[in-house]
Amino acid sequence: MTLPSTEQLHDDADLLNRGDLVSSARILAAGQIAASKAALDAAESIAAGAKAMANTIREGGVLHYAAAGSSGLMAAADAQELGGTFSIPTAQLRIHMAGGLPTGAEMPGGVEDADDGLQDALGSVQARDTVITVSASGSTPYTLTASRLARAHGATVIGIANNAGSPLLQDADIPILLATPPELISGSTRMGAGTAQKIAMNMLSSLMAVELGHVHSGMMVNLRADNDKLRARATGIVARIAKVDMTKAQDALDKSKGEVKPAILIAAQDLSLKHATARLQATDDILNAALAQET
Secondary structure: OOOOHHHOOOOOHHHOOOOOHHHHHHHHHHHHHHHHOHHHHOHHHHHHHHHHHHHHHHOOOOEEEEEOHHHHHHHHHHHHHHHHHHOOOHHHEEEEEOOOOOOOOOOOOHHHHOOOOHHHHOOOOOOOOEEEEEEOOOOOHHHHHHHHHHHHOOOEEEEEEOOOOOHHHHOOOEEEEOOOOOOOOOOOOOOHHHHHHHHHHHHHHHHHHHHHOOEEOOEEOOOOOOOHHHHHHHHHHHHHHHOOOHHHHHHHHHHOOOOHHHHHHHHHHOOOHHHHHHHHHHOOOOHHHHHHOOO
């Protein structure tokens, strides 16, 4: 029987040598670079997944991330960044990780083979939701159960896996194959496979934000400025786009209660918060379109 690619031996595996850690480090780095290229080949599928995610957010649905083990950590990292980076409401985000999110250094392993709690956790999934399932092998029982339950409720399923023809990809509405080479440490999918998964999920959520109009000229115009670093970033974004000084940018942010898009309109066109908000509502929250309207 042919082993899945994630379980096969890498041709350079024997070159990992405790007597030459520098050379071994270079081999590992090269392995990571090779794995990252898998996301380039999946760009079309990733873009399709991002559109589905954006539609879910627009329609008031929920993005569900379902995974186990290392893939679960990658999925959780992506989901937990969406609030601060793009102000995606937490009510529209759910993380389902086999055994629950770790609270210490030990990550549960046996629960990958179970679907405990998934029936209840995904029992409220609706057709407008999107469920993102992630598994290097593409055959983890936990993620397959999540996919089955999601499809039963009519939700869109995005399946991310590193093995071609795997059940997770076959069961997905939008399959994303990340065809990474075998791991330099056979079966250690936190390495190349995990790197490709993280890149793919970074792309999915970032492209979703682009589709929603939360990115303007490479800047996060829908960020949640809830700490000093982000408040400073928000002020810089307003100043740069509105072409005003930092004092005027900060004043506009104060008037908008920290919301970047209306602050830009306030600073650039001397609008009131009421008119800035109305302008954004009339243009589907797309800043370019709002700025282009005449005052």
